[in-house]
Amino acid sequence: MSIEVSNLSFSYGNMHVLDNINFTIQGNQFLSVLGPNGAGKSTLFRCILGLLNGYDGQIKINGIECKNLKIKEIAKLIAYIPQSHYPPFNYSVFDMVLMGTTVQISSFSSPGKRQIALANAALERLGIEHLRNRGYAQISGGERQLVLLARALVQEAKILILDEPTANLDFGNQILVLTQIKSLVKEGYTVIQSTHNPDQTFYFSDTIMAMKNGKVIAYGVPSEIYTEDLIKALYGVSVKIQSLCHDKYRVSIPKNILGLEL
């Protein structure tokens, strides 16, 4: 399993959103993409997912150029987990998860026994089988995120792309969702997420990619690249990084809290 992005550039009209992006992901790992709003994270995801085609450069999934893959073929390789949202109609949690199996069945048919079993297994795997018959609009934000994660699992793609999975979640749900994602990586999934929380990124992910103004400014293992300089470069805030629990967790403390200049 690999994603290989080389010389990727993309622009909306005259606005360059992605500028010569290069990176490679090999095997199962948890990649977090950090960057301020408008850095190009979502555009990068949309290119990889085959939603945007007008890019320059190459995106290879398992060695095959993304542009040469059909929508259905990409969906079998990559599942996408959007930020939790409300669809116009309130489906049951089970139906919502079952929708993830659509790629496995032919256009004119409906999910069968195998798909139903898959959906049940995914609900159980994520510990949300008790929500089965609840309305998707009536559950909490954290639960909705887990439902979308279950929907991605039944798609049976081994690469998961998550758009700010912990945005708008309370602290407990953030940890719950990230822990679930981390255990999926251990089971063999490759996960790419965008996030605005550097501290959690340090603990949970295997690799960090830092983006600004459509460029990759840092890429590597968290212990090497999660530095005070990086935070300053990304967000324009001076921080002091404090290492905790034998460097298992790092916390960025804005310098003005310490009585220093930002």
Next chain:
Amino acid sequence: MKKSNRNTFRIFILGIILIISIIISFRLGRYPINTKELFGILLSKIFPIEPFWDKQLEIVLFNIRLPRIFLAGLVGCCLSTAGAAYQGVFQNPMAAPDILGASSGAAFGAAFAILNNGSHYMITLSAFFFSLLTVVIVYLISKKAKGNTILGLILSGIMVSSLFSAGTSFIKLVADPTDQLPAITYWLMGSLSGAKKSEVLFALVPMIIGLVPLLLLRWRMNILTLGDDESKTMGVNSKQVRLIIIIASTLITSASVSVSGMIGWVGLVIPHLARKIVGNNYIYLIPATMLSGAIFLLLVDNVSRNLFTTEIPLGILTAIIGAPFFIYLITRKEENE
């Protein structure tokens, strides 16, 4: 498991209600037919049964009542199904079959044919043709529109509709007020009073061509309601599927309005009623909508032809029943399961 069994059972019950409604509809009318005579006449077509009924009844049954009942059921089924399908592809619970101008186009076509003293058959044909033409124009304009394709379709639908409505108004202005104008006005109010065998056969072909793909694609309608990006990442070519659903829905809407005139509310209210019965999953929603629509229009048509000596146009009745019913549906508290 339990939920899907429950929904299948509810759809089964709707089927039984439909059969009962059909039997009731056969019995009602200026020449009452009792159940024994009804089954006698129907079965005599298959088995040799000695007639114990008036020969007149047989003519009434086959030439007047049967086409009318058939058409009422079909039109109700098609308008409701088109409404449910449009609500899905436009991700909008307020979408109705006339959203792309099929009704305004049909109205213009019918008025145009009446103005030119067209026969009953010509009126139907012209309504059908202009109805399809309107949607094609709307689609072509929306392809030129910038940005969101769904919004482009809805907006050009509104614009082209209002153009054709203006055309209809102009025809009413210049039409002969003694015979053409009342004919146009009556057509616009919607009625099945002219239902004939030939009309049923004419409408049946596009209706079947449209209903079959809608039934087959009903699972994909669920995915389309999530929007383009999500559909694609789930392996569904949303553009292609949406186009097929729009073509199918337009066919059944155009076929319906061309034989029945303007019957409002059915396509909006019935899908919502069906959502209350079986939920939002299109797997159950489409069959439930088809059956409920047929039942509803059959019953309303019975009122239309039996309440007074002169028929009440269907469009008036569906609005009188539909609007308050819709208010009830949207204000009723959501059951939290």
